[in-house]
Amino acid sequence: MADEKKPGLFEEGGKLYWLHSTIDAFDTFLRVPGTVTAKGAHVRDGIDLKRVMIMVVIALVPAALFGMYNVGLQTSLTYGLDWNFWHMFWYGLLRMLPLFVVSYVVGLVIEFGSSQIRGEEVNEGYLVTGFLIPLIVPVDVPLWMLALAVAFSVIFVKEVFGGTGMNIWNPALVARAFLFFSYPSSMSGSSVWVSKTWVSALKDVDAVSAATPLAIAHDGGVSALTSQYSFMDMFYGFIPGSTGETSVIAILIGALILVWTGVASWKIMVSSIAGGLLVGWLGQIGGATDLPCYYQLVMGGFLFGSVFMATDPVTAAQTETGKWIYGFLVGALAVVVRLWNPGYMEGMMLAILFMNTMAPLIDHCVVTAHVNRRAKKVKTA
Amino acid sequence: MSNHLDLKKGLDIPVKGVAAREVAKTVKPGTIAVKPTDFKGFLPRLLVKEGDRVLAGSPVMADKQNPRILVTSPVSGTVSGIVRGEKRKLLAVLVQADAGQTYADFGTKVPADADAVKDLLLKTGLWNALIQRPYGIQADPDLKPKAIFVSTFSTAPLAADTEFTLGDRLADIQAGVNALGKLTDGGVHLAVNKAVYSSSPFHKVENVIAHEVSGKHPAGNVGVQISHIAPIQKGETVWTMPVLMVAALGHVINTGKLDLTRKVAVTGPVATHPAYVVALPGTPVKEITDIPADARVIGGDVLTGENLGADGCLGFFQDQVTLLHEGTEREWFGWAKPFRPKVHSSSWCYFSWLTPGKKYDMDTNLHGGPRAFVETKCFEDVTPMDIFPIYLIKACLAGDIEKMEKFGIYEVLPEDLALCDYVDPSKNDIQAIIQKGIDLMIKEMA
Numbered sequence: 022m023a024d025e026k027k028p029g030l031f032e033e034g035g036k037l038y039w040l041h042s043t044i045d046a047f048d049t050f051l052r053v054p055g056t057v058t059a060k061g062a063h064v065r066d067g068i069d070l071k072r073v074m075i076m077v078v079i080a081l082v083p084a085a086l087f088g089m090y091n092v093g094l095q096t097s098l099t100y101g102l103d104w105n106f107w108h109m110f111w112y113g114l115l116r117m118l119p120l121f122v123v124s125y126v127v128g129l130v131i132e133f134g135s136s137q138i139r140g141e142e143v144n145e146g147y148l149v150t151g152f153l154i155p156l157i158v159p160v161d162v163p164l165w166m167l168a169l170a171v172a173f174s175v176i177f178v179k180e181v182f183g184g185t186g187m188n189i190w191n192p193a194l195v196a197r198a199f200l201f202f203s204y205p206s207s208m209s210g211s212s213v214w215v216s217k218t219w220v221s222a223l224k225d226v227d228a229v230s231a232a233t234p235l236a237i238a239h240d241g242g243v244s245a246l247t248s249q250y251s252f253m254d255m256f257y258g259f260i261p262g263s264t265g266e267t268s269v270i271a272i273l274i275g276a277l278i279l280v281w282t283g284v285a286s287w288k289i290m291v292s293s294i295a296g297g298l299l300v301g302w303l304g305q306i307g308g309a310t311d312l313p314c315y316y317q318l319v320m321g322g323f324l325f326g327s328v329f330m331a332t333d334p335v336t337a338a339q340t341e342t343g344k345w346i347y348g349f350l351v352g353a354l355a356v357v358v359r360l361w362n363p364g365y366m367e368g369m370m371l372a373i374l375f376m377n378t379m380a381p382l383i384d385h386c387v388v389t390a391h392v393n394r395r396a397k398k399v400k401t402a
Numbered sequence: 403m404s405n406h407l408d409l410k411k412g413l414d415i416p417v418k419g420v421a422a423r424e425v426a427k428t429v430k431p432g433t434i435a436v437k438p439t440d441f442k443g444f445l446p447r448l449l450v451k452e453g454d455r456v457l458a459g460s461p462v463m464a465d466k467q468n469p470r471i472l473v474t475s476p477v478s479g480t481v482s483g484i485v486r487g488e489k490r491k492l493l494a495v496l497v498q499a500d501a502g503q504t505y506a507d508f509g510t511k512v513p514a515d516a517d518a519v520k521d522l523l524l525k526t527g528l529w530n531a532l533i534q535r536p537y538g539i540q541a542d543p544d545l546k547p548k549a550i551f552v553s554t555f556s557t558a559p560l561a562a563d564t565e566f567t568l569g570d571r572l573a574d575i576q577a578g579v580n581a582l583g584k585l586t587d588g589g590v591h592l593a594v595n596k597a598v599y600s601s602s603p604f605h606k607v608e609n610v611i612a613h614e615v616s617g618k619h620p621a622g623n624v625g626v627q628i629s630h631i632a633p634i635q636k637g638e639t640v641w642t643m644p645v646l647m648v649a650a651l652g653h654v655i656n657t658g659k660l661d662l663t664r665k666v667a668v669t670g671p672v673a674t675h676p677a678y679v680v681a682l683p684g685t686p687v688k689e690i691t692d693i694p695a696d697a698r699v700i701g702g703d704v705l706t707g708e709n710l711g712a713d714g715c716l717g718f719f720q721d722q723v724t725l726l727h728e729g730t731e732r733e734w735f736g737w738a739k740p741f742r743p744k745v746h747s748s749s750w751c752y753f754s755w756l757t758p759g760k761k762y763d764m765d766t767n768l769h770g771g772p773r774a775f776v777e778t779k780c781f782e783d784v785t786p787m788d789i790f791p792i793y794l795i796k797a798c799l800a801g802d803i804e805k806m807e808k809f810g811i812y813e814v815l816p817e818d819l820a821l822c823d824y825v826d827p828s829k830n831d832i833q834a835i836i837q838k839g840i841d842l843m844i845k846e847m848a
Binding site for chain 1: 415417559633635698700704705706707709724726728729730731732733734735736737738742745746747748749750751752754764765766767768769770771772773774775776777779780782788790792793808809810816820821823824825826827828829831832833834
């Protein structure tokens with residue numbers, strides 16, 4: 022064998038050894054490493070982070086596919102285009118493709134570069150982040166903005182902390198928050214949610230107002246909302262919004278996959294929904310809104326956030342009790358922002374980011390309580 | 403009247419190659435290795451030189467810090483070699499066994515009090531079989547433990563079936579337990595496998611506090627049992643002794659002879675004939691079983707065993723040899739395949755859950771690369787103890803003594819968290835991390 026004589030190009034001592042992180046990443050992507058156990062248990066489970074991460078991506082696929090169709094549908098409806106299902110889907114697919122490409126290329130280049138600098142293997146976390154980001158931004162967001170947001174989030178939220186597993190905030194959400202605060206005109210309002218960039222090249226169209234159900238309900242209450250979209254419209258997802266967030270059904274399919282495989286915590290999902298419902302109900306009986314509380318679940322990014330973002334195992338609470346508290350507060354805070362905030366009607370993003378910040382504190386309290394209880398138990402025993 | 407302990411968490415690893423309940427052969431002792439490395443914390447001082455005659459039970463080494471603690475020869479014969487490693491570290495004393503065995507006589511008087519028991523344990527070298535918790539170190543002869551724990555069964559993958567290996571040695575076990583009971587006021591706690599309780603010979607053992615334990619691995623681990631029965635707090639010590647050694651102690655009391663002969667389970671996917679072999683500790687593995695080329699030879703089970711190598715010798719505590727294929731092959735798109743029928747995963751990200759009874763040809767492949775911790779619940783699911791494994795692990799990594807104490811370092815040994823090694827998608831060596839934490843505790847708290 023050649024490698025017995027002298028080191029290969031990319032092996033230790035070889036000329037291009039400095040590129041080993043990158044080469045390893047591609048190599049192990051294609052083939053499971055031949056590494057054998059050196060310490061500890063001699064046999065290991067077949068699971069690895071690549072598998073865990075790909076499960077999340079698979080769970081996101083229904084939401085992404087429906088989102089693509091819905092991009093076409095909303096454009097077709099808004100501009101009176103006579104499109105069939107495949108027109109709509111292809112339009113959405115082609116609109117979304119550049120977003121995915123930019124998100125993955127920018128994110129992975131930084132990820133690979135950072136791994137090179139650290140001399141570690143490239144981590145799989147960005148597989149998920151890169152897929153999430155295009156699903157939670159308006160489809161017409163300029164690509165350079167997206168690239169900037171991705172770069173900011175990967176560098177300052179992930180890599181400076183040491184990469185996947187070390188970050189405090191969900192990188193995908195920070196990318197969205199970055200866009201939201203830096204370029205509010207491209208991220209909010211009623212004219213950003215329906216794709217018109219390509220349509221306007223074909224046809225002379227003005228920016229058409231297509232407000233999201235959240236915005237309609239915020240301004241006009243339940244009557245204004247139901248005159249435009251029925252509850253079932255929102256449940257199926259035939260409404261304007263970020264690509265991935267609109268269809269409850271598609272998100273629930275994803276949730277099923279995540280819970281079944283155990284990748285995401287069902288406790289966080291359930292408690293977040295409970296928190297949202299409770300505050301929604303309080304808001305309704307307290308007169309802050311006339312929306313029935315369950316409407317909170319089908320509007321905006323609530324469910325998408327509860328299922329895919331709040332459950333990120335790195336940034337969520339780590340203890341099982343902590344997960345209940347964390348999830349509940351995510352849901353509750355999101356609806357608090359929706360109901361009692363005059364300017365900004367979607368609270369999910371900030372609720373999750375805030376609770377990401379608080380998660381270590383929740384865990385600290387849970388763990389301390391547990392330690393005290395244990396000490397007491399032993400004393401009385 | 404016994405107590406019940408039903409553990410819900412845990413995992414039985416479905417590896418192929420369980421030993422058939424039959425004795426395939428009896429190894430006649432040839433050259434036996436006495437290894438000081440079998441005993442954690444034992445600093446050897448040689449008591450013999452090449453050419454010396456020893457009896458079965460004669461001292462071969464003494465501990466430098468506590469010369470009363472001896473390691474004795476399991477056979478009678480002639481010292482034929484001293485094996486040293488780097489920096490002249492003593493690795494083994496080789497004894498060429500005689501054709502017929504002669505035993506040192508320890509007398510058949512039943513030890514009357516704690517001092518007599520200690521004396522007997524120290525003289526026979528069986529003191530080393532007592533393990534002190536916290537930390538899993540050599541027991542201190544000057545201490546009186548809170549209690550002594552013995553687990554009569556192992557739930558580790560393919561572990562020797564104690565009912566088969568020790569079921570006929572009830573009288574020895576009873577005598578051993580009686581003696582151990584004199585060392586503590588807290589009594590001897592004996593854990594018996596609930597699944598086979600009524601048929602198990604061990605429920606007949608008297609003068610013990612019996613516990614019927616059920617659950618998946620690590621339910622049979624004495625550490626897990628202690629943490630539920632009498633959790634160890636700062637300043638407390640408990641002692642444990644493997645049931646195999648309790649039988650050896652009883653045998654000394656009943657016959658006056660130290661006989662460490664045991665039925666060794668030869669197991670694992672590449673074992674040509676998985677069955678039991680009667681052998682002494684220190685027997686070269688080659689004499690115990692055929693070893694296929696490129697096999698990893700493990701003394702013990704796949705989770706906590708020692709990599710002995712093809713030329714290694716069975717350890718003092720070991721009653722199992724596991725043979726595994728070295729998994730250096732690289733599987734194309736392993737992680738991306740929808741189905742991987744040859745690889746087991748306890749995670750539902752694969753489809754192993756569809757075939758719950760299936761046993762796997764496991765090998766030593768890591769199935770991934772090392773990463774930062776991402777998953778958290780997988781550790782809790784396999785740790786049936788009242789601790790937060792991930793916090794304990796992180797405290798050990800950080801070397802934070804105060805937090806390690808709070809999170810339960812006194813209650814665990816690496817073997818109790820061995821399943822975390824197995825299930826971790828980030829492929830960290832949890833046992834090594836815990837051991838490092840324990841070593842730091844020993845150093846700092848001394």
